[in-house]
Structures are given as C-alpha cells and as structure tokens.
Amino acid sequence: SSGINAEYGTGSGDATIKVWETMYNPSCVETLLCHEDQVLSLCVSETSLFSASADKTLVQWDLKTYAVLRSTSLNKAISKMATSDKYLFTGSHKFINVWHKETLGKYSVMEELSHWVRALSVKEDRLYTGVHATVIIWNAITLEKLNTVEVRGVVYSIVVTDQWLVCGTKESLEMRSLRDPVSDFTLLSGGNTRADFSTVYCLDYTESGGYTRLFSGNCDSIKVWNLDRKIQCQTLDRHQGTIACLSVLKGKLYSGGYDHTVKVWRGSKIG
Numbered sequence: 001s002s003g004i005n006a007e008y009g010t011g012s013g014d015a016t017i018k019v020w021e022t023m024y025n026p027s028c029v030e031t032l033l034c035h036e037d038q039v040l041s042l043c044v045s046e047t048s049l050f051s052a053s054a055d056k057t058l059v060q061w062d063l064k065t066y067a068v069l070r071s072t073s074l075n076k077a078i079s080k081m082a083t084s085d086k087y088l089f090t091g092s093h094k095f096i097n098v099w100h101k102e103t104l105g106k107y108s109v110m111e112e113l114s115h116w117v118r119a120l121s122v123k124e125d126r127l128y129t130g131v132h133a134t135v136i137i138w139n140a141i142t143l144e145k146l147n148t149v150e151v152r153g154v155v156y157s158i159v160v161t162d163q164w165l166v167c168g169t170k171e172s173l174e175m176r177s178l179r180d181p182v183s184d185f186t187l188l189s190g191g192n193t194r195a196d197f198s199t200v201y202c203l204d205y206t207e208s209g210g211y212t213r214l215f216s217g218n219c220d221s222i223k224v225w226n227l228d229r230k231i232q233c234q235t236l237d238r239h240q241g242t243i244a245c246l247s248v249l250k251g252k253l254y255s256g257g258y259d260h261t262v263k264v265w266r267g268s269k270i271g
Contacts, residue, residue, distance in 0.1 A: 009032070009042060009049060010042075010245075010256055010262055011038075011039025011040070011041070011042045011051060011053075012038070012039060013038040013039075014038070015033075015035045015036055015037055015038060015039060015053065015055075016031050016032065016033060016035075016039070017031070017032040017035075017039055017042070017049075017051055017061075018030070018031050018032075019031075019032065019066065020262075022249065022250075022252070022254075022264075026262075026264055030066050032051075032061060032066055034051075034057075034059050034068055034071065035051065035053035035055050035057060035059065036053070036055040036057075037053050037054035037055035038053065038054045039051055039052070039053050040052050040053060040054055040077060040078060040079060041078055041079065041080050041081045042081070043081035043082060043083055043088065044063070044083070045083045045088070045101050047062070047063055047064075048060050048061060048062065048063060048069065048101065049061040049063055050081055050083075050088055052077070052078035052079075052081060052090065053077070054077050055077075056073060056074045056075070056076065056077050057071055057072065057073055057074065058071070058072050058074060058078060058090065058099075058104070059071045060104050069104075070103075070104040072104060074092075076092040076093050076095070077092060078090045078091065078092050079091050079092055079093075079116060079117060079118055080117060080118065080119060080120040081120060082120040082121055082122045082127070083101060083122065084122045084125075084127070084140045084141075086100070086101065086141075087099060087100065087101060087107060087140070088100075088101050088104075089120055089122070089127060089140075090120075091116075091117025091118070091119075091120050091129065092116075092117060093115075093116050093117075094112055094113045094114070094115065094116070094117075095109060095110070095112065095113065095117070096109075096110040096113070096117055096120075096129060097109055097110075098110065098143065108143060110138070110143060111145070113129075113131045113136075114131060114132055115131050115132035116131070116132070117129055117130065117131055118130050118131075118154070118155060118156050118157075119135075119155050119156060119157050119158040119167075119168075120158070121158040121159060121160050122140055123160035124140075125139060125140050125141050126138070126139065126140055126146070126160075127139075127140040128158050128160055128165060129158075130155030130156065130157070130158050130167065131155070132154055132155070133150060133151055133152070133153060133154055133155065133169075134148055134149060134150055134151065134155070135148075135149040135151060135155060135158065135165065135167060135176075135181070136148050136149075137149065137181070147181065147182070149165075149176065149181045149182055150182075151167050151169060151174055151176075152169060152171060152172050152174065152187070153169030153170045153171035153172055154169055154170045155167050155168070155169050156168055156169060156170065156199055156200060156201050157200055157201060157202050157203045157216075158203065159203040159204055159205055159214070160178070161205055161207070161212055161227065162178075162207075163177065163178060163212075164176065164177065164178065164212075164227060165177075165178055165181050166203055166205070166214060166227075168199075168200025168201065168202070168203050168216055168218075169199070169200060170199045172187050172188075173187070173188040173200055173216055173225075174186070174187055174188070175188060175227065175230065186230055188225060188230060188231075188232070198218045198219040198220075199218055199219065200216045200217070200218050201217055201218060201242065201243060201244060201245075202216070202217040202243060202244065202245045202246050203215065203216050203217075203246075204246055204247055204248045204253075205227070205248065206248045206270065208251075211226060211227075211228055212226075212227040212228055213225065213226060213227070213233075213270070214227050215246055215248065215253060217243030217244070217245070217246045217255060218242070218243060219241075219242050219243075220237065220239065220240075220241070220242070220243075221235050221236060221237040221239070221243070222235070222236040222237075222239075222243055222246065222253070222255055222265075223235055223236075224236065236253075236255075236265060238263055239255065239257040239259050239261065239263065240257070240259040240261075241257050241258035241259040242257060242258045243255055243256075243257050244256050244257055244258055248270065251266070251270060252264055252265065252266055252270060253265040253266075253270050
C-alpha cells in the first residue's frame with residue numbers, strides 16, 4: 001500500500017484505490033480503477049479525493065459517487081500531496097505545483113527547488129515542504145517563502161502539531177518548535193526501549209487525555225511517542241515489511257505496509 005487516508009481509501013502498487021468502511025469492521029466497499037501504474041499518493045478535500053500515480057497522472061474523484069471528475073497528465077510523477085482551504089499542493093522532482101481544488105486548474109508553479117519533494121504538510125496558513133535535508137516553510141495563501149530549516153538527514157515525512165514541527169528523516173526523528181524551528185529542536189531518542197532509527201517514511205499524531213502521541217513508521221515497525229515527555233512509549237511490530245503510510249482517525253490507527261496489508265490498531269496508546 002503506497003498511500004492511505006483511513007476514512008476514504010488506500011492506494012496500492014497494483015494501480016487500484018480501495019475505499020473502506022471503517023466504522024465497525026473495516027471492509028472494502030469500492031475499488032476505483034483509472035491509473036495504469038502504482039498509486040503514489042492520496043489526498044482528500046471536502047468533496048474530492050485526489051490520487052497521483054507513477055503513470056504521471058493526477059485524478060480528482062467525487063467522494064459521493066466515486067466517479068472521475070477530472071484527470072490531467074503530468075511531465076513528472078507526483079510524490080506527495082496536501083490541501084489547504086483553497087489549493088491542492090503537489091510535490092515532485094524539484095517542483096511544487098499549486099492547483100485550484102475545485103477545478104484542478106493549475107494556479108502556480110513555485111520556485112525551482114534543489115531536489116525531490118518527499119514531504120508536504122499544511123497547518124493553518126503554512127505549507128511545510130521536505131526537500132532533501134531541509135524543510136522550507138511557505139505562506140499557504142500568498143505562496144511566499146518564509147523560512148528554510150536545515151535538518152539532520154534527508155526528510156521523508158513531516159507532521160505539524162499545535163506546537164511542534166516533526167521531521168522524519170533517513171537518520172533521525174526531530175522535534176522543532178514552531179516558534180523557532182531553526183534553533184529550538186530536539187532529537188528524539190528511544191527512552192526505555194531500543195530506538196534503532198531507520199528511515200521514517202510516515203508520521204501522524206493524535207491529541208487525547210492531555211497528551212500528544214506521535215506515530216512514526218519505518219522499515220519494520222511503528223513507534224509510538226509521548227511528545228510531551230519526548231520519549232518512545234511503545235513499538236507496534238505486526239507488519240512484515242516497511243511501513244509505507246499511516247493515518248489516525250477516530251481513535252484508531254491505520255497502517256499500510258509493503259507486506260501488502262492494511263492493519264487497524266486500537267488501544268489506550270492510540271488516543
């Protein structure tokens with residue numbers, strides 16, 4: 001599974017998107033066919049599902065009928081996507097494209113970058129982009145570049161809480177204060193459990209019971225972190241391969257791996 005949004009669907013290496021019922025016992029209710037190669041990224045807005053594939057197409061689906069609304073061909077495959085109130089942001093090799101969400105019309109191409117855009121995240125009026133060993137922060141409304149933060153390793157994943165910018169890299173997991181992301185940062189360690197850092201491919205978080213819990217997926221397990229205490233508190237190791245994607249929704253954690261499974265996790269540590 002190469003992309004996941006637990007409320008709507010999973011994208012896979014077989015070029016399909018599966019839509020899941022997640023309220024009770026997860027079950028596939030629809031299989032969407034349009035792409036001709038593996039699905040690399042999924043993103044959801046209020047009324048649409050967007051999918052990007054290695055076949056260099058970007059597709060907009062109606063969330064009610066699952067019909068294809070629009071499809072556009074691209075020069076480069078999209079690696080990551082994120083949405084704001086107005087725009088769809090897509091990252092590829094050296095470029096971030098900005099699209100109108102409702103029409104899939106291209107609005108802007110942001111300045112040429114140095115490398116692959118491997119991570120995108122929108123929080124309020126900020127767009128956070130992982131480009132090689134930096135996180136570039138933009139105004140998500142005006143598209144003005146605000147800051148460039150150098151991190152310790154190639155950035156593969158980003159998640160933004162109310163207080164922290166968290167970066168998953170090839171070598172570490174970094175917490176950076178939103179007030180001063182350049183100089184105020186912490187390298188997370190394993191606490192009382194072994195933290196053998198491999199590449200952190202995906203991140204998500206939940207806030208519950210006064211605690212902020214972070215979930216990080218890497219080559220063979222999902223690690224659960226207490227961000228307030230900055231320690232690892234649990235390891236989830238049911239997958240038999242790299243964790244490609246994960247998402248927290250309504251007290252459950254959904255994870256997709258290269259072992260061709262999607263797993264659903266419940267428990268007090270999920271939130």
